[in-house]
Amino acid sequence: MSDKADPRQPAAAKPYVHPVMNPVDLPPDYPSLLAVMCGVIGVMLRNKIGSWFALIFCLQSFINMKNVETDLKQVVMAFTFAVMGMITNYLGPGSKAAATQTGG
Amino acid sequence: MGKAGRISQIHRWMGSLFRVDRLSWWLVVLAVLALLGQEIVRSSVLVVAVSAEFEGFGDELEEIEDELDQPFVVPPPVLKEPSGFQNDHGPPSDELVEDQVQDQELARGGNSVAHEPAVVKKVAEYWDEDEFEGFPEDTSEHHASVFPNEGSAAGSKQTAPAPAGPAAKKAPVPKGPQTYYIEVVGTLFLIAYVTFYFIGRKRNEKLALAWATHFACKDGIFDKNFSLLGTGDGVDSPLLMKEGQNVFKFYASGRRYCESLLATMDFRSRHDMITLLWYLVSPRKDEMTIDVHMNEDAMDSVIFAVARRKNAKTLLKERADLQQFASIVNVTNRKWLSEELTAISESREVAFDLMTDALLEQVFGEKAFAKFSSHFIAMHFTDQSPYGAHRKILQFKFTIPAEDRMAEMTRLITTVIYFIDAVGRYKLSPQARSKADATREKVARQAFKESEKERQEAVLRRKEERRKALEEADAARFSPEVLRKREEKERARQLKKSMPKIKMTRAH
Numbered sequence: 001m002s003d004k005a006d007p008r009q010p011a012a013a014k015p016y017v018h019p020v021m022n023p024v025d026l027p028p029d030y031p032s033l034l035a036v037m038c039g040v041i042g043v044m045l046r047n048k049i050g051s052w053f054a055l056i057f058c059l060q061s062f063i064n065m066k067n068v069e070t071d072l073k074q075v076v077m078a079f080t081f082a083v084m085g086m087i088t089n090y091l092g093p094g095s096k097a098a099a100t101q102t103g104g
Numbered sequence: 105m106g107k108a109g110r111i112s113q114i115h116r117w118m119g120s121l122f123r124v125d126r127l128s129w130w131l132v133v134l135a136v137l138a139l140l141g142q143e144i145v146r147s148s149v150l151v152v153a154v155s156a157e158f159e160g161f162g163d164e165l166e167e168i169e170d171e172l173d174q175p176f177v178v179p180p181p182v183l184k185e186p187s188g189f190q191n192d193h194g195p196p197s198d199e200l201v202e203d204q205v206q207d208q209e210l211a212r213g214g215n216s217v218a219h220e221p222a223v224v225k226k227v228a229e230y231w232d233e234d235e236f237e238g239f240p241e242d243t244s245e246h247h248a249s250v251f252p253n254e255g256s257a258a259g260s261k262q263t264a265p266a267p268a269g270p271a272a273k274k275a276p277v278p279k280g281p282q283t284y285y286i287e288v289v290g291t292l293f294l295i296a297y298v299t300f301y302f303i304g305r306k307r308n309e310k311l312a313l314a315w316a317t318h319f320a321c322k323d324g325i326f327d328k329n330f331s332l333l334g335t336g337d338g339v340d341s342p343l344l345m346k347e348g349q350n351v352f353k354f355y356a357s358g359r360r361y362c363e364s365l366l367a368t369m370d371f372r373s374r375h376d377m378i379t380l381l382w383y384l385v386s387p388r389k390d391e392m393t394i395d396v397h398m399n400e401d402a403m404d405s406v407i408f409a410v411a412r413r414k415n416a417k418t419l420l421k422e423r424a425d426l427q428q429f430a431s432i433v434n435v436t437n438r439k440w441l442s443e444e445l446t447a448i449s450e451s452r453e454v455a456f457d458l459m460t461d462a463l464l465e466q467v468f469g470e471k472a473f474a475k476f477s478s479h480f481i482a483m484h485f486t487d488q489s490p491y492g493a494h495r496k497i498l499q500f501k502f503t504i505p506a507e508d509r510m511a512e513m514t515r516l517i518t519t520v521i522y523f524i525d526a527v528g529r530y531k532l533s534p535q536a537r538s539k540a541d542a543t544r545e546k547v548a549r550q551a552f553k554e555s556e557k558e559r560q561e562a563v564l565r566r567k568e569e570r571r572k573a574l575e576e577a578d579a580a581r582f583s584p585e586v587l588r589k590r591e592e593k594e595r596a597r598q599l600k601k602s603m604p605k606i607k608m609t610r611a612h
Binding site: 007009011012014015016019031036040044048049052055060063065066077093 | 127128134135138139142146286290294297301328329330331332345347348349351355357359360363366373376378492525
């Protein structure tokens, strides 16, 4: 099936070159998109579930990040929205938890 | 371009639409406006409530002060008290009332404490429920603080307005048992998510290492065929490159006929719980893609693919080069591939030359396929690859078995090596070559024409830009008079150009 000669050619060896990816060509990061949308819903509509989902999708987007195409801006923005939503919903001035805390 | 091409177009469009710059800006603006709006609305409501409250207070104060003109012993008319315990439980903020209360307490001594609850209840009936819902507790608090500290009238006066204030504000909030379902579920989900991350990551790593141990280690098949293994430099460089929690790459180079070989392992996202739940709806298997970059002089004009019967048509539409050059090969009168497989080729001659009898017997024939090659998905040889800069590529797609059944892939990996040599050595017959060259030239000319159109448009655009730049420079330098004259001249010239050239003959 193959020659008896050694097929290896050390002289012809080429070292590995990372393929350069244009950030525009990458498939969109759906988890971080969803995280941003849920985060906005959680903050604007004072929705606890929205904030939790934002946090979870943020985590998912962060976990699925590949080393080559690290685009932190969107994830960081989504994370900011999620944290803002959590704070507004649980410690903000209009929340139930805060009312019971101060009323005591 | 086909359906797959359109889908990738849509993906790219969506990606550009949702890029950080545009969407984030609008979202931030929206969020800020929403928060501002909420704050304004909330604070305006509070202002109304607080002002109402304080009006009430003012009224009661006046009432009590009027009443206190009479001897204090007379209780308010509505209140019917069984004992002679007389307490005018006016609003706690009144200083005079407190002083009187203190005197009474001093006089009665211990009795007051026992009768407190009864009196407090009566007081609650007297006062308007809506306004003083929290009142009874506040008075009991107030009195409890007063009894021990008989001398601290001033101190209790200050604390009194404070509980009455939030008492009125707190009225609308229902006081029921707090349920924390959302928080509990959310926290549990997060804990489960993190656990799955670590478990899944380890599993993927184990699978990748198992494959590498079986094929890429010392004296393995890759070691015997390639001189450079792995991506790093140096003797002790790691063999596998981890690109994500489920993507691993193995690189090999230094062999005749080919420049390099890249094996990409794309595992299921076992580390991501949400994707695992998605796999219940649309499952997928662990896949391996082997890309061999052939040397420029080693590969003839060959366009050939083999795929499972069900995926053949999709493959044909997906790959631009297959669509342009190749078609499905139907073979009835000789020993051919297993029923499960379909061959796609530019010419039948190439198909028959590559699928030798030995190969059919050992790998792709009826019996052999079922026994040895269950992990085969597709393979695609091309010298006009539409992806990337390198045009001459052999691509193989397999599924990856479990780590204890890695040996099932051996025959397929051997086939990869075999094809590197086979395609490297293969030479087309003269007729096939001329036909192939003709087709390629045609396609290349078409591509060139399209690119020329684009180039012309680009040149026109650049001319426009340069003209505009010149105009702006002129506007800065010269006076408006000169500019106007220039513009008129330009317009006249344009008009002359656009007017049809009328041929005049002398007729007289």
